[in-house]
Amino acid sequence: MTKSLSLFSTLIAAFLLLSTSCKKDDPDPVNDEEVITTLNYTLTPESGGDAIVFSFQDLDGDGGEDGVITVSTLAANTMYTGSIELLNEQASPTEDITEEVKEEDADHQFFFDVDAEGLSITYDDTDANGNPVGLSTRLTTTTAGSGNVTITLKHLPEKTAEGVSSGNITNAGGETDIKVTFPVDVQ
Numbered sequence: 001m002t003k004s005l006s007l008f009s010t011l012i013a014a015f016l017l018l019s020t021s022c023k024k025d026d027p028d029p030v031n032d033e034e035v036i037t038t039l040n041y042t043l044t045p046e047s048g049g050d051a052i053v054f055s056f057q058d059l060d061g062d063g064g065e066d067g068v069i070t071v072s073t074l075a076a077n078t079m080y081t082g083s084i085e086l087l088n089e090q091a092s093p094t095e096d097i098t099e100e101v102k103e104e105d106a107d108h109q110f111f112f113d114v115d116a117e118g119l120s121i122t123y124d125d126t127d128a129n130g131n132p133v134g135l136s137t138r139l140t141t142t143t144a145g146s147g148n149v150t151i152t153l154k155h156l157p158e159k160t161a162e163g164v165s166s167g168n169i170t171n172a173g174g175e176t177d178i179k180v181t182f183p184v185d186v187q
Contacts, residue, residue, distance in 0.1 A: 034097050035061060036178045038087040041151065043080035043139055052080070056150075056180040059089055065090075071138070072187045074119070074145045082137035084110065084151070086178070101135060101153070109157045109178075110134025111169040116147025116184045124165065131159040132167065146185045153177040 041054040052074065074080070085099035101108045103125035112121040112134070117155030121139045123132035134153075154174040157164060161171035 006145050016043070034095075034100060034177070035088045035090055036153075037061060038085075039151065039178055039180055040085040040087075041082060041182070042085070043074070043082050045075070046079045046081060047087045055181045056178075056182070057089070061090065061144055069182060071182050071184065074139075074141050074184065076118070076141050078141050079110050080139040080141075082093050082139050084137075086153070086177050092163050098135065101133070105133045105142070105157075106131070107156050108133060109159060109164070109172065109174075110137075111152045111154065111167055111172065112137070113150040113169070114147070115154070116149065116186065117145045118143035119145075119147070119184060119186060121149070121167075122172075126182070127159075129159070131165055141186045146183070148181050149184050150179065150181040152179040 013128055019062060033038045034129050037059050043054070052072040053070070056067050057068040058065070058069075065177050067071055084098070085137040086101060088095040088097055106129055107124075109132060119139070119141050123136075125133045125136040126137050127133050135157070152169060153176070154169070154172050155177050157172040157174035159165060159172075161173070162168075163170060164172050
């Protein structure tokens with residue numbers, strides 16, 4: 001009788017476990033954020049000349065080894081058109097994350113924190129709602145100097161919050177997909 005009761009209890013427990021774990025109203029699995037290993041910020045002088053590329057590459061992702069930053073010198077009194085490219089080089093073949101940001105532009109915005117005198121960056125693209133994205137920019141230099149430019153990509157920022165549409169990250173909220181600080185030298 002004890003063996004029958006024990007077997008019966010085990011069968012009921014297994015039935016209850018299976019019937020509760022397969023409910024249709026279980027939440028959908030969480031969609032993980034994309035892996036971004038590389039950010040390239042290409043700046044082309046509007047008056048002509050060779051493009052300059054500011055690049056960040058961290059092939060092993062967060063943790064592990066530090067990423068590698070590559071920069072070039074900017075010319076004073078110059079206007080550049082800028083474009084950002086995002087890659088996942090852990091994937092084979094390499095995945096172009098830029099396309100995803102373009103497709104989901106209402107859910108993304110780049111922010112440019114400029115800590116260099118005589119240098120400014122403005123947005124040159126918008127999403128379907130007329131809010132800035134930042135894949136395309138204009139970078140303008142006036143005087144020679146040095147400093148830093150920090151580029152931050154936010155996922156699901158509050159684009160209508162105060163200052164966000166003009167590039168102020170303070171009220172943006174959202175999640176940071178990537179943040180890179182480039183040392184800048186203007187000559």
